[in-house]
Amino acid sequence: MMDYRTFETPQQVVESLANSLVEYSKQDKPVHISLSGGSTPKLLFKVLAKAPFSTSIEWGNLHFWWGDERCVAPDDAESNFGEAQALLFSQVALPTENIHRILGEDAPEQEVIRFAQEMQDCIPADNGLPCFDWILLGMGGDGHTASLFPGQTDYNDQNMAIIVQHPESGQYRISKTARLLANAKRISYLVMGEGKAQVIKQIHDNDDAALAYPAAQVKASQGKTEWFLDADAAKLING
Numbered sequence: 422m423m424d425y426r427t428f429e430t431p432q433q434v435v436e437s438l439a440n441s442l443v444e445y446s447k448q449d450k451p452v453h454i455s456l457s458g459g460s461t462p463k464l465l466f467k468v469l470a471k472a473p474f475s476t477s478i479e480w481g482n483l484h485f486w487w488g489d490e491r492c493v494a495p496d497d498a499e500s501n502f503g504e505a506q507a508l509l510f511s512q513v514a515l516p517t518e519n520i521h522r523i524l525g526e527d528a529p530e531q532e533v534i535r536f537a538q539e540m541q542d543c544i545p546a547d548n549g550l551p552c553f554d555w556i557l558l559g560m561g562g563d564g565h566t567a568s569l570f571p572g573q574t575d576y577n578d579q580n581m582a583i584i585v586q587h588p589e590s591g592q593y594r595i596s597k598t599a600r601l602l603a604n605a606k607r608i609s610y611l612v613m614g615e616g617k618a619q620v621i622k623q624i625h626d627n628d629d630a631a632l633a634y635p636a637a638q639v640k641a642s643q644g645k646t647e648w649f650l651d652a653d654a655a656k657l658i659n660g
């Protein structure tokens with residue numbers, strides 16, 4: 422059973438996630454968080470960059486990673502890291518060593534190995550795999566999540582990270598695998614806007630196994646999975 426949380430406005434959705442981040446940061450230990458890319462998390466980054474969140478979060482306890490990265494330079498407009506850096510990290514007291522970016526500018530064949538090794542070295546393992554405390558994922562209009570696309574995702578891939586080509590643009594990306602994502606303690610999908618409402622309805626109404634959407638399939642196998650939606654994204658599931 423999926424946990425759907427619907428909020429009236431995008432601002433309310435991201436404030437709820439930001440409050441979770443405050444709580445995580447108060448734990449007296451390093452907390453490993455994986456961010457989503459694309460356009461949806463921009464508002465979350467902007468809200469976190471301002472008071473009260475910018476000042477109440479204990480940034481030194483938080484370690485940030487990404488579910489996927491485009492193989493571009495960090496200052497490219499397409500860079501998932503670049504977006505978070507510009508909107509959030511440059512505005513708050515986060516130690517630079519707590520930013521674990523995927524090096525999109527490096528050769529993907531080498532970077533996919535280096536990134537996997539960094540996760541293995543830094544993140545406590547469970548079931549023989551790094552276990553993230555919290556993974557935030559987005560969902561594309563085609564039901565993809567991270568850079569796991571419908572029709573080209575191997576849910577049993579034993580690697581931690583893979584090189585992927587975007588099915589339409591051909592852009593190279595590095596993504597966490599479905600198996601690694603599913604090993605997280607908590608997965609929260611952040612989905613906003615009317616353009617995603619139809620896919621949300623399908624995921625809500627159908628058995629996950631019947632759907633080809635990676636966003637329907639990738640769930641925390643031993644943890645909790647939630648959907649954080651604004652009213653527009655949820656408009657076809659809320660009577």
Ligand SMILES: O=C1O[C@H](COP(=O)(O)O)[C@@H](O)[C@H](O)[C@H]1O
Pocket residue numbers: 457458459460461462488489490501558559560561562565566567568
């Ligand atoms: O390509 C990507 O798309 C998804 C969704 O992006 P959005 O722009 O519709 O929010 C995102 O979660 C993923 O990280 C990204 O690389």
